[in-house]
Amino acid sequence: MNEVSASDDGDDIPESGHSHQGVVETQPSDDEQSLIEARDVSVVFDDQVVLQDIALQITRGQTVAIIGESGCGKTVFMKTLVGLVRPTRGEIFFDGEGLHHMGYAELTQTRRRFGFVFQNAALFDSMSVFENVAFPLRQSEVVSETVVEESVMQHLAEVGLPRNVAYKRPAELSGGMRKRVGLARALILKPEVVVYDEPTTGLDPIMSDVINELILDTRRRYPVTSVVVTHDMHTARKVADRVLMFYPRTRLDENESQVLFDGPPSSLEHAEDRRVRQFVRGEAGERLTELAHGLSG
Amino acid sequence: MSDSANSHYSTQKPESAFVRWVNQWGSAVVDGITTIGDMTLFTWKMLKWLFTRLPCRGTVLVNFYQVGALSLPVVALTGTFIGMVLAVQSYAQFHAIGLDSRLGAVINSTLVKELGPVLAATMLAGRVGGAMAAVLGTMRVTEQIDALTAMGADPIHYLVVPRFLACILLIPSLTIMADFMGIVGGYFYSVIILGIDHAAYLNHSRDGVTGFDLFSGIFKSVFFGSTIAIVSCYRGFNCEPGAEGVGKAATTAFVYSFVLILAVDLFLTIVMNSIYYTIYPNGSSFL
Numbered sequence: 001m002n003e004v005s006a007s008d009d010g011d012d013i014p015e016s017g018h019s020h021q022g023v024v025e026t027q028p029s030d031d032e033q034s035l036i037e038a039r040d041v042s043v044v045f046d047d048q049v050v051l052q053d054i055a056l057q058i059t060r061g062q063t064v065a066i067i068g069e070s071g072c073g074k075t076v077f078m079k080t081l082v083g084l085v086r087p088t089r090g091e092i093f094f095d096g097e098g099l100h101h102m103g104y105a106e107l108t109q110t111r112r113r114f115g116f117v118f119q120n121a122a123l124f125d126s127m128s129v130f131e132n133v134a135f136p137l138r139q140s141e142v143v144s145e146t147v148v149e150e151s152v153m154q155h156l157a158e159v160g161l162p163r164n165v166a167y168k169r170p171a172e173l174s175g176g177m178r179k180r181v182g183l184a185r186a187l188i189l190k191p192e193v194v195v196y197d198e199p200t201t202g203l204d205p206i207m208s209d210v211i212n213e214l215i216l217d218t219r220r221r222y223p224v225t226s227v228v229v230t231h232d233m234h235t236a237r238k239v240a241d242r243v244l245m246f247y248p249r250t251r252l253d254e255n256e257s258q259v260l261f262d263g264p265p266s267s268l269e270h271a272e273d274r275r276v277r278q279f280v281r282g283e284a285g286e287r288l289t290e291l292a293h294g295l296s297g
Numbered sequence: 298m299s300d301s302a303n304s305h306y307s308t309q310k311p312e313s314a315f316v317r318w319v320n321q322w323g324s325a326v327v328d329g330i331t332t333i334g335d336m337t338l339f340t341w342k343m344l345k346w347l348f349t350r351l352p353c354r355g356t357v358l359v360n361f362y363q364v365g366a367l368s369l370p371v372v373a374l375t376g377t378f379i380g381m382v383l384a385v386q387s388y389a390q391f392h393a394i395g396l397d398s399r400l401g402a403v404i405n406s407t408l409v410k411e412l413g414p415v416l417a418a419t420m421l422a423g424r425v426g427g428a429m430a431a432v433l434g435t436m437r438v439t440e441q442i443d444a445l446t447a448m449g450a451d452p453i454h455y456l457v458v459p460r461f462l463a464c465i466l467l468i469p470s471l472t473i474m475a476d477f478m479g480i481v482g483g484y485f486y487s488v489i490i491l492g493i494d495h496a497a498y499l500n501h502s503r504d505g506v507t508g509f510d511l512f513s514g515i516f517k518s519v520f521f522g523s524t525i526a527i528v529s530c531y532r533g534f535n536c537e538p539g540a541e542g543v544g545k546a547a548t549t550a551f552v553y554s555f556v557l558i559l560a561v562d563l564f565l566t567i568v569m570n571s572i573y574y575t576i577y578p579n580g581s582s583f584l
Contacts, residue, residue: 084443108449122444125435136448185448
């Protein structure tokens with residue numbers, strides 16, 4: 001998968017302050033509350049179809065968990081939401097505006113309305129924890145160092161990290177601490193949407209629950225819309241009010257939707273689709289037979 | 298696998314060696330053209346940032362320190378040794394025809410025109426280029442570059458422009474250092490070890506090097522510096538996943554930089570020679 005060269009939108013040039021050809025598509029949505037809309041989004045890397053015709057809406061204030069087995073395209077979908085990956089077809093709308101019709105400056109401003117918690121925190125190795133958390137603030141506006149320090153310390157305290165952690169390097173932190181620093185960095189600009197990529201992967205059960213509580217706490221503290229990509233069912237049940245289950249495109253019939261489930265977490269156990277129930281219960285089912293015959297990875 | 302699939306494979310004619318050969322070469326050519334196009338776009342984006350908004354002083358200074366200050370000792374040391382090696386290699390030939398005292402002219406001219414700039418660039422490609430590709434590659438693999446974009450910072454502006462500036466602005470100093478230490482090394486070996494007359498050596502040394510030679514070497518070094526920065530940053534940005542991908546990015550950054558340095562050197566030497574003989578048809582110079 002050649003994600004970078006195929007679709008990375010991070011290398012845009014700083015020429016246009018507005019949309020390409022001066023046009024910004026507006027979303028003619030019936031639902032006024034819809035903050036994010038994916039309209040028939042497909043992403044293809046080289047010859048591999050990762051996402052096909054994904055169409056869904058996320059309402060303002062909702063916490064949506066996207067579940068699914070490895071390779072089903074949930075992380076790619078999440079990066080598409082933030083404009084890190086450009087859809088091969090289709091369009092993402094954020095607050096009524098087409099993300100990939102935006103010019104560089106507008107897209108940069110829109111990205112600052114998102115907070116992104118990466119799977120392994122993606123903290124900058126060359127900076128201290130303080131500099132990492134302060135980075136978005138320093139990038140976005142001219143603020144005094146006093147304000148930066150106050151804000152950084154407040155956000156570190158909110159995720160339960162002591163002051164002395166601020167002057168450590170990311171390499172000196174445990175996995176749980178790194179995730180919490182990543183969360184503090186994502187929240188420092190008070191984003192409207194927080195996107196979590198596998199927030200509990202690689203953590204012990206206690207620290208996983210601490211992260212789950214922080215996600216809930218963030219929602220209580222700020223009026224955020226959250227998108228949580230996970231395959232931890234405990235996290236999905238605990239934090240989400242809506243669950244979407246993706247399925248690898250390669251293992252679906254031609255006319256089947258890639259989103260196998262879209263509903264509240266309480267309905268997961270009783271989902272009509274057998275594959276959803278198997279995933280929720282953690283049962284290999286026919287996957288064992290498939291793997292034995294080498295039909296699918 | 299189904300029976301129909303089996304029968305499909307069994308009836309398929311195997312590719313001939315020639316078709317495979319054409320296929321491999323064709324795909325290598327397409328990959329090469331794609332990489333050149335991609336690298337050109339990468340350079341274009343970097344240049345646009347360079348002329349529209351410079352990065353903050355903090356990020357630039359760190360790179361200046363990495364590229365300049367930390368490279369200085371190794372460039373000086375290799376420059377000294379190469380000057381001495383030139384003396385060792387040339388002495389026998391010059392001694393045989395009784396032109397020992399002219400050794401300085403040859404050593405200094407070779408150093409200032411060619412070896413100094415190329416040596417400084419090679420050391421920079423090895424010490425800094427590989428490290429740049431490895432650092433940026435690790436940042437790509439660990440999603441730090443995605444994180445920069447997600448936070449509204451442009452990775453090319455934040456990561457590439459400071460490295461490019463550091464390479465093109467500091468390589469002339471490193472070249473001068475390599476030239477100087479090479480000349481000192483050559484002098485030391487020729488005069489102190491081989492016992493060549495000090496005054497004669499210095500006289501001929503002065504005659505052997507012109508101001509144009511010095512300018513030509515420093516001018517070429519700026520192109521070498523930009524080649525190292527662009528190739529290394531590009532390789533880092535397009536790093537394949539995993540530890541192997543980072544290692545490959547660092548290695549290819551050095552190899553491609555080195556090959557391109559020599560190619561650029563050949564091209565610029567031809568150009569500079571043409572300019573020299575246009576300005577000074579009799580071979581004299583302003584010094």
